[in-house]
Amino acid sequence: MSNLSKSQIREFLISKRLDDLIEFLMTDLHLSLEEAMDKVYRSQTIKRLQDPEGELYVQSSAYIHELLLQEVL
Numbered sequence: 001m002s003n004l005s006k007s008q009i010r011e012f013l014i015s016k017r018l019d020d021l022i023e024f025l026m027t028d029l030h031l032s033l034e035e036a037m038d039k040v041y042r043s044q045t046i047k048r049l050q051d052p053e054g055e056l057y058v059q060s061s062a063y064i065h066e067l068l069l070q071e072v073l
Contacts, residue, residue, distance in 0.1 A: 007052075010052060010057060013057045013058065014049055014050060014057045016061070017049060017057055017061050017064055018040060018046070018049070020061035020064075020065070021036075021040050021045075021061065021064060021065055021068055022036045022037055022040055023036075024061070024062075024065045024068075025039055025040065025065075025068070025072075028065075028069070039068075039072050040068065043068055043071055043072065044071060045064065045067050045068040045071055048067075049064060
């Protein structure tokens with residue numbers, strides 16, 4: 001990974017976190033893929049996750065999931 005730029009690493013981590021968030025919602029709230037994606041992509045959490053200056057993307061998926069649950073429940 002040493003040849004990757006900071007931007008590429010950030011995009012990879014964001015993508016991984018999004019995948020995890022969707023999977024967590026499907027499991028925890030028994031949502032379909034479409035319902036889970038809708039909740040994630042309409043959330044304020046995704047905006048925070050995609051903010052390069054906030055660096056939420058470096059936090060664990062479990063931590064970000066807790067933030068998302070607080071928002072959607």
